[in-house]
Amino acid sequence: MQDSFVHKGKRKILVDYLRHKIGISDENVLKAMSEVPRHLFIESIFEDFAYEDRAFPILANQTISHPSTVAEQSELLQVKPGEKILEIGTGCGYQTAVLIAMKGLVYTVERQKELFDFSKKKFRELHLSPKFQSFGDGFAGLPTFAPFDKVIVTCGASVLPMELLKQMKVGGKMVIPLGPTDEQVLYRFTKVSLTEFEKEEFGAYKFVPMLNNTNQ
Numbered sequence: 001m002q003d004s005f006v007h008k009g010k011r012k013i014l015v016d017y018l019r020h021k022i023g024i025s026d027e028n029v030l031k032a033m034s035e036v037p038r039h040l041f042i043e044s045i046f047e048d049f050a051y052e053d054r055a056f057p058i059l060a061n062q063t064i065s066h067p068s069t070v071a072e073q074s075e076l077l078q079v080k081p082g083e084k085i086l087e088i089g090t091g092c093g094y095q096t097a098v099l100i101a102m103k104g105l106v107y108t109v110e111r112q113k114e115l116f117d118f119s120k121k122k123f124r125e126l127h128l129s130p131k132f133q134s135f136g137d138g139f140a141g142l143p144t145f146a147p148f149d150k151v152i153v154t155c156g157a158s159v160l161p162m163e164l165l166k167q168m169k170v171g172g173k174m175v176i177p178l179g180p181t182d183e184q185v186l187y188r189f190t191k192v193s194l195t196e197f198e199k200e201e202f203g204a205y206k207f208v209p210m211l212n213n214t215n216q
């Protein structure tokens with residue numbers, strides 16, 4: 001599979017939809033999503049639908065998020081070029097690629113070995129360079145590389161991962177879905193001092209669950 005004018009045209013339509021129907025206004029997000037070839041991150045049988053606002057199954061019973069969810073999480077993160085971003089849940093690597101296209105320095109963690117391997121290969125094929133890619137449990141974060149400007153969690157957490165709050169810079173932000181497995185609420189936490197956080201709420205979503213430990 002390659003990236004063609006047809007794919008580029010479909011991405012333009014998707015970006016118009018994200019701008020006008022979903023209300024995304026961060027030009028950095030819209031530009032990144034007009035560039036990243038989402039169809040190359042999913043199975044070829046879904047290629048024709050890659051630029052519709054749909055989630056698809058990926059390896060290890062996980063899902064690639066809806067483009068509107070990727071856009072909303074990316075916008076809420078308020079990424080500035082050169083910021084250090086910790087991503088929990090690499091999955092197929094699409095959200096990672098969007099953050100890289102937004103000029104973030106991305107440190108990404110995945111607990112499913114199959115997806116860790118898949119995304120590693122994908123990044124190599126597409127000449128994308130996350131700063132660091134880890135096979136591990138995102139609940140632990142990446143203490144060696146902390147503190148981070150931004151943290152994005154792409155799976156639904158039933159409890160707030162305290163370690164991730166610790167690994168944020170003061171002034172940093174974390175976007176995370178929190179709640180039970182059937183439905184979560186998307187939150188943005190801003191670290192206003194070493195011990196204080198501001199919490200904002202952005203509606204209901206359904207993400208795959210954030211699980212403990214790793215799966216070989």
Ligand code: SAH
Pocket residue numbers: 058062063064065088089090091092093094095096109110111112115136137138139154155208209210211212213
């Ligand atoms: N952003 C991804 C979304 C994948 S779904 C994409 O664009 O494809 C969420 C991912 O979070 C899954 O791959 C799942 O395995 C992973 N995940 C769940 N719990 C985790 C944890 N504790 N640490 C790291 N990754 C986790």
